[in-house]
Amino acid sequence: MSIASHQVLANFAGPLEVAAYAREQGELRESIKPDIVLHFVNPDAVPDEVRKLGVEIPGEMMIHYQGRSEQSRPFLDQGFTNALQRLLRGSDRWLAFIEGHEERSPLTKANHDINRRAQQLSSRGFKLQPINLAKIAIIPDNTRVLVIVSLQAFFPAEEVEFVTNFLAHVENLLWPKGPGDMHGFEALASYLSIEFPEGRIIDKSWQLNGANEPSITMLYEQLYAAHPVLANFN
Numbered sequence: 627m628s629i630a631s632h633q634v635l636a637n638f639a640g641p642l643e644v645a646a647y648a649r650e651q652g653e654l655r656e657s658i659k660p661d662i663v664l665h666f667v668n669p670d671a672v673p674d675e676v677r678k679l680g681v682e683i684p685g686e687m688m689i690h691y692q693g694r695s696e697q698s699r700p701f702l703d704q705g706f707t708n709a710l711q712r713l714l715r716g717s718d719r720w721l722a723f724i725e726g727h728e729e730r731s732p733l734t735k736a737n738h739d740i741n742r743r744a745q746q747l748s749s750r751g752f753k754l755q756p757i758n759l760a761k762i763a764i765i766p767d768n769t770r771v772l773v774i775v776s777l778q779a780f781f782p783a784e785e786v787e788f789v790t791n792f793l794a795h796v797e798n799l800l801w802p803k804g805p806g807d808m809h810g811f812e813a814l815a816s817y818l819s820i821e822f823p824e825g826r827i828i829d830k831s832w833q834l835n836g837a838n839e840p841s842i843t844m845l846y847e848q849l850y851a852a853h854p855v856l857a858n859f860n
Contacts, residue, residue, distance in 0.1 A: 634710040643690040647681045689713060708749045719752045722769040724789075726758040727809065728778035740775060759785040771798040774811075781810040790817045 635642070644664035669676045669684070679688060680697070687698045689709050696709035723732050723744075732744030732754050744754055757765065765772060765788055772792055790813070793799055801814075803822065808815065815822065 631707045631710065634707055638691065638710075638713075641691075645688045645690070646685060647676060647687070648685045705749075708751070711751055719770045720766065720768050721747060721752050721754050721771050721773055722765060723754065723756045723773045723775065724759065725756045726760050727781055730775045732756065732773075732775075759788050764788070765792040769796065771800055772796070773800045775800075775802055776804045777809040777811065779809060783810065783813065786811060786813050789814060793817070 645667050646664055647667050647669045649668055649670065664687075667675075669681060681688075687706070687709075689696050689698060689706075691713045694713055696713050698706045698709040721732075721744075723729070725731065730740050732740050733756060735741045748754055752770075755766070755769070759765070760782075769792070772789065774789075789799075799818075803811075808822075
């Protein structure tokens with residue numbers, strides 16, 4: 627089991643029940659999560675249960691916690707970790723992506739879009755919902771985080787007001803602005819007390835790697851101190 631799975635398990639405050647649907651013969655039973663208390667179910671003995679749960683491959687697991695359940699396939703430790711994270715989060719966590727202004731989309735797979743990152747969030751229990759404020763004129767109450775990614779067109783003042791009203795009581799915003807024009811979001815930056823000064827950040831390490839352009843840099847481990855935010859990253 628990975629470090630990530632152990633860290634997530636440390637957050638559970640009660641019994642965690644895992645049912646692995648694996649036949650008795652073979653080595654599969656010995657290979658499933660040895661440090662988790664679990665019980666095995668022979669899928670051949672309970673075909674109706676297998677169909678109801680959607681179990682498709684030998685060794686598939688159902689994880690139960692405080693009346694909730696998540697499914698995980700064998701040999702995929704990241705999938706097991708994600709299932710644990712979904713159980714911990716419990717209620718629906720909606721990420722609302724603003725659209726209608728040529729933003730990068732979480733749902734399409736064009737090179738400039740953010741579909742891969744969005745799918746990673748979805749696998750961890752977050753639900754994704756694009757919203758067009760010009761059409762619905764409201765940010766749904768179940769939105770946990772509002773996401774605004776790389777505006778390419780003007781954002782009207784009335785829509786900015788919807789965003790600031792939302793932030794007044796939810797306060798969860800992800801806004802990777804990117805370079806270039808504010809596209810009407812000056813009022814939002816002012817509301818959040820954020821400034822975007824013109825200019826470049828130059829890192830002197832470019833001189834060490836032979837680059838002839840100070841805006842290009844390479845990150846060397848020996849140049850940067852360890853930081854908790856990068857703990858357990860490889």
